[in-house]
Amino acid sequence: MKEIYLAGGCFWGVEKYLALLDGVTATETGYSNGKTENPTYEQVCNENTGHAETVKVLYDPLKISLTFLLELFYDAIDPTAENRQGGDTGIQYRSGIYFTEKEDKEIILGSIALLQESYKQPVMIEVKPLENYYPAEEYHQKYLDKNPGGYCHIGANLFEKARKAVDEVTHNRSIEKKKLRGELTDIQFEVTQNGATEPPFRNEYFDRFEAGIYVDITSGEPLFVSGDKFEAGCGWPSFSRPITADLIAELPDFSHGRERIEVRGSKSGSHLGHVFGDGPPEMGGLRYCINSAALKFIPREKMAEEGYGHLLGLVKIK
Numbered sequence: 001m002k003e004i005y006l007a008g009g010c011f012w013g014v015e016k017y018l019a020l021l022d023g024v025t026a027t028e029t030g031y032s033n034g035k036t037e038n039p040t041y042e043q044v045c046n047e048n049t050g051h052a053e054t055v056k057v058l059y060d061p062l063k064i065s066l067t068f069l070l071e072l073f074y075d076a077i078d079p080t081a082e083n084r085q086g087g088d089t090g091i092q093y094r095s096g097i098y099f100t101e102k103e104d105k106e107i108i109l110g111s112i113a114l115l116q117e118s119y120k121q122p123v124m125i126e127v128k129p130l131e132n133y134y135p136a137e138e139y140h141q142k143y144l145d146k147n148p149g150g151y152c153h154i155g156a157n158l159f160e161k162a163r164k165a166v167d168e169v170t171h172n173r174s175i176e177k178k179k180l181r182g183e184l185t186d187i188q189f190e191v192t193q194n195g196a197t198e199p200p201f202r203n204e205y206f207d208r209f210e211a212g213i214y215v216d217i218t219s220g221e222p223l224f225v226s227g228d229k230f231e232a233g234c235g236w237p238s239f240s241r242p243i244t245a246d247l248i249a250e251l252p253d254f255s256h257g258r259e260r261i262e263v264r265g266s267k268s269g270s271h272l273g274h275v276f277g278d279g280p281p282e283m284g285g286l287r288y289c290i291n292s293a294a295l296k297f298i299p300r301e302k303m304a305e306e307g308y309g310h311l312l313g314l315v316k317i318k
Contacts, residue, residue, distance in 0.1 A: 001025055002061050005032055005098035005130050007052035008077040009085020012143040013152035015055045017076050020162035023064025028056040029136040032098055038134050044092050052094050056133065066104060068167040070111045076154050080121040086153025098130040103252050180218060191293040192218050192270035200235025203292035211300040211315050213308060219268040222308060223247055227316050230280060237290050240283035250275060263288060270294060
């Protein structure tokens with residue numbers, strides 16, 4: 001599960017609305033990014049604590065993407081309102097998106113930039129790392145479930161929209177993932193779909209250097225040429241570059257307590273490996289460290305037969 005913290009006016013309605021979304025697994029109302037510890041509702045409303053009424057959202061990224069979740073959140077608020085939503089005014093009713101993972105920041109900022117294109121007035125949603133969060137009192141949790149006739153600034157039509165909303169991108173990806181489960185070996189599936197890493201020196205291509213190309217095991221997209229492969233001593237296939245830069249998506253990876261750059265197939269979205277800056281200087285200085293399980297090798301003599309004849313000019317015979 002991943003988490004995001006969303007502020008959009010009175011948290012009773014926002015919590016109810018977000019809890020209805022397919023892929024959201026848990027919600028909780030609380031107070032965030034204020035100046036005091038463990039505030040009460042009365043303090044937040046009357047003592048200028050600086051907290052925003054916020055909903056903590058846990059969601060399954062395989063069912064709903066952060067991008068889609070934010071798009072639905074925008075539907076439930078007035079993005080141009082400052083310190084106000086519906087009939088509620090005050091800094092505690094400001095709109096905000098508070099994140100806990102660095103990689104979410106660029107997704108959020110991109111989403112806000114796209115939202116701004118729909119408005120002439122400036123979008124007033126603040127975007128910040130989560131500085132602090134305190135759960136609200138028990139009577140605020142699932143308030144509208146306990147009090148169906150209670151106050152809410154979100155219309156009934158939006159609740160119905162939330163019930164029916166489906167993230168088609170992740171839905172289709174889920175279907176494709178089930179299909180791949182039957183086509184790939186266990187290690188190929190775990191590497192490409194779940195970001196696993198195969199053992200070094202015990203994989204298919206770490207010491208293979210004959211002429212040919214390496215393609216994405218899930219999509220067949222050509223990724224690397226044998227002439228750009230080198231022995232790095234790390235136990236995995238290493239390349240100085242992809243065939244073209246647009247074939248590769250490079251993403252920040254903060255797992256395992258360190259910062260790295262993850263490499264994925266730009267068309268398939270499959271995890272391939274990581275790129276490092278310790279490659280041979282004479283080859284450009286980069287090392288694309290790729291899992292064999294994410295690749296399929298096509299020997300030069302079979303390239304035309306398998307539909308890659310247009311790339312024969314890239315493969316040099318030593």
